[in-house]
Amino acid sequence: MRLKDKVAVVTGGGSGIGEGICLELAKQGAKVAVTDINKEGAERVANAIKENDGIASAYKLDVTDMKNIKEVGSLIKKEFGLVDIWVNSAGISIITPFLEHTEEIWDLTMDINLKGQFLCCKEAIIQMLENGGGSIINMSSQSGKVGTNNYQAYCASKFGVIGLTQSLSKEFAKKGIKVNSICPGVVNTPMWEKQAADYGKKRNLKEDEVMDYFREKIPAHRIGTVEDIAKLVVFLSTSDSDYITGQALNVNGGDYMA
Numbered sequence: 489m490r491l492k493d494k495v496a497v498v499t500g501g502g503s504g505i506g507e508g509i510c511l512e513l514a515k516q517g518a519k520v521a522v523t524d525i526n527k528e529g530a531e532r533v534a535n536a537i538k539e540n541d542g543i544a545s546a547y548k549l550d551v552t553d554m555k556n557i558k559e560v561g562s563l564i565k566k567e568f569g570l571v572d573i574w575v576n577s578a579g580i581s582i583i584t585p586f587l588e589h590t591e592e593i594w595d596l597t598m599d600i601n602l603k604g605q606f607l608c609c610k611e612a613i614i615q616m617l618e619n620g621g622g623s624i625i626n627m628s629s630q631s632g633k634v635g636t637n638n639y640q641a642y643c644a645s646k647f648g649v650i651g652l653t654q655s656l657s658k659e660f661a662k663k664g665i666k667v668n669s670i671c672p673g674v675v676n677t678p679m680w681e682k683q684a685a686d687y688g689k690k691r692n693l694k695e696d697e698v699m700d701y702f703r704e705k706i707p708a709h710r711i712g713t714v715e716d717i718a719k720l721v722v723f724l725s726t727s728d729s730d731y732i733t734g735q736a737l738n739v740n741g742g743d744y745m746a
């Protein structure tokens with residue numbers, strides 16, 4: 489119970505990595521606001537936490553809508569108290585060759601993956617300043633450190649997350665607010681179920697060969713799990729990591745090292 493009574497908000501908490509993070513934070517005693525644009529997903533995860541005697545509530549939250557973020561932020565404050573931990577996991581991923589990469593794909597990806605984190609950090613920082621400190625964890629990606637073909641907007645958005653994280657960490661370190669990003673490699677989530685076929689096309693692989701390709705390529709010879717990411721989130725949420733801020737931490741089985 490390393491996070492007993494801490495208040496945690498997770499965006500994109502209704503699926504995949506965000507879901508794994510909500511479950512792990514709750515296991516460590518945090519009160520978890522499970523937020524997602526998909527309210528059903530958020531409710532499913534919050535119910536799973538409550539069935540295991542944890543504390544959680546589900547909220548519908550669209551990370552591209554500042555008014556919605558402010559309203560949900562004040563509801564969470566009323567229900568649980570000021571936020572200690574804010575995890576930005578909401579995101580989308582679209583793989584297409586550049587000449588088919590439309591302006592709409594660019595705008596949508598930037599709005600959710602980058603502007604969404606900027607807007608959510610505003611609410612997080614306002615509450616953490618009042619609370620005397622806190623920890624913000626922004627989900628970047630291995631694709632936030634190294635570009636890869638057919639992934640233009642996604643890579644740009646995830647590089648941007650690292651810049652946003654570094655800038656905020658410098659401004660708020662003296663206020664006791666840590667801001668870090670996590671750069672997962674491949675983690676098997678619903679995101680990959682949706683995009684494996686498109687990824688396969690760029691490597692001449694069939695959809696069902698994509699995960700075997702990664703297993704072979706990754707030095708640890710396995711795909712990442714949501715728990716691999718969630719355990720780092722717990723560490724970054726505790727005082728054990730108080731001297732770590734502005735970092736972009738790789739969790740990728742040794743696939744990329746910089």
Ligand SMILES: NC(=O)c1ccc[n+]([C@@H]2O[C@H](COP(=O)([O-])OP(=O)(O)OC[C@H]3O[C@@H](n4cnc5c(N)ncnc54)[C@H](O)[C@@H]3O)[C@@H](O)[C@H]2O)c1
Nearest residue numbers: 500503504505525550551577578579629672674675677679
């Ligand atoms: N899965 C991977 O291999 C991988 C690798 C690196 C980084 N990431 C990043 O991790 C994060 C989570 O990815 P995942 O694999 O769990 O994906 P996922 O598709 O399983 O979950 C993403 C969640 O974000 C939510 N979401 C989408 N748009 C939203 C919006 N406007 N407002 C609020 N919520 C919204 C979705 O409803 C969904 O529940 C993303 O930021 C992703 O880019 C994933």
